[in-house]
Amino acid sequence: MAKTALITGASSGIGREIARNLYAKGFRCILCARREDRLAELAQELGENTRIVVSDLSKKEDCFSLYEQVKDEKIGVLINGAGFGLFGKFCETELETELKMIDTNITAVHILTKLFLKDFIARDSGYIMNIASSAGLMSGGPYMSTYYATKAYVADFTSAVARELAEQGSRVHVCALCPGPVDTEFNEVAGCSFGVRAISAKECSDTAVKGMFSGKTIIVPSATLKFVSVGSRLIPRNLLVAMTGKVQSKKGEL
Numbered sequence: 001m002a003k004t005a006l007i008t009g010a011s012s013g014i015g016r017e018i019a020r021n022l023y024a025k026g027f028r029c030i031l032c033a034r035r036e037d038r039l040a041e042l043a044q045e046l047g048e049n050t051r052i053v054v055s056d057l058s059k060k061e062d063c064f065s066l067y068e069q070v071k072d073e074k075i076g077v078l079i080n081g082a083g084f085g086l087f088g089k090f091c092e093t094e095l096e097t098e099l100k101m102i103d104t105n106i107t108a109v110h111i112l113t114k115l116f117l118k119d120f121i122a123r124d125s126g127y128i129m130n131i132a133s134s135a136g137l138m139s140g141g142p143y144m145s146t147y148y149a150t151k152a153y154v155a156d157f158t159s160a161v162a163r164e165l166a167e168q169g170s171r172v173h174v175c176a177l178c179p180g181p182v183d184t185e186f187n188e189v190a191g192c193s194f195g196v197r198a199i200s201a202k203e204c205s206d207t208a209v210k211g212m213f214s215g216k217t218i219i220v221p222s223a224t225l226k227f228v229s230v231g232s233r234l235i236p237r238n239l240l241v242a243m244t245g246k247v248q249s250k251k252g253e254l
């Protein structure tokens with residue numbers, strides 16, 4: 001039987017490319033997002049065996065229901081890719097959108113990691129990739145404050161769980177993908193534009209999948225961003241936040 005991968009955020013961008021990559025490696029894919037037409041289109045491209053599950057992962061009940069619908073399909077890889085950002089001054093951005101962001105970017109990742117990890121540990125195999133961001137490695141991002149904080153949660157939580165697994169001698173692998181700008185629908189949804197060159201979703205996904213299967217915990221898929229994230233650890237926190245804010249402020253109208 002083919003190995004099965006569950007990919008959330010598979011209707012677009014990085015998630016869609018990761019699904020294509022895993023399919024090419026022989027995985028049967030289960031694709032999850034809200035836009036059914038997009039999932040159906042990708043399922044048709046990938047072949048008959050592909051399954052789609054339409055879920056709004058900002059709702060806890062959809063996260064639990066997703067798990068219930070696929071838990072018996074021997075998932076070997078879970079990609080937690082669904083997520084979005086929002087640009088603007090914190091005092092002006094919509095509270096409702098931010099609460100949905102926290103639910104999608106943090107709570108859904110937390111619930112799905114917890115549920116699938118227990119099954120993976122029982123089998124002593126499996127891979128979980130949580131899509132964080134290089135934003136999560138930067139100590140805070142003015143004008144995208146909630147987004148940066150959600151991604152810091154994902155990066156920190158994933159590193160800690162990965163360490164626990166390593167200390168238990170587990171063969172289950174958990175990692176966080178921390179890209180810089182990637183050319184997807186992210187900007188359109190967040191209401192901003194990148195100030196620096198973005199890599200393609202394919203380049204990001206290829207590096208991500210390679211990093212995951214080679215056992216990396218934090219995957220930063222571009223040399224420049226790798227340099228920035230390592231270099232940023234040497235900069236005092238207040239200064240780093242101010243520098244990040246300068247870059248962020250150029251991404252749109254404030």
Ligand SMILES: NC(=O)c1ccc[n+]([C@@H]2O[C@H](COP(=O)([O-])OP(=O)(O)OC[C@H]3O[C@@H](n4cnc5c(N)ncnc54)[C@H](OP(=O)(O)O)[C@@H]3O)[C@@H](O)[C@H]2O)c1
Pocket residue numbers: 008009010011012013014015032033034035036038055056057058059081082083084085104131132133134178179180181182183184185186187189
């Ligand atoms: N693009 C970048 O520069 C960049 C950089 C670092 C990290 N990331 C992260 O990468 C991940 C993928 O983003 P992307 O760049 O590929 O953007 P994208 O093209 O906008 O894709 C976002 C995906 O998340 C899904 N999604 C959003 N809200 C959802 C919800 N409530 N329930 C279920 N699915 C939901 C979307 O599907 P539906 O709309 O069909 O539900 C879509 O498939 C995100 O976590 C993002 O934060 C992106």
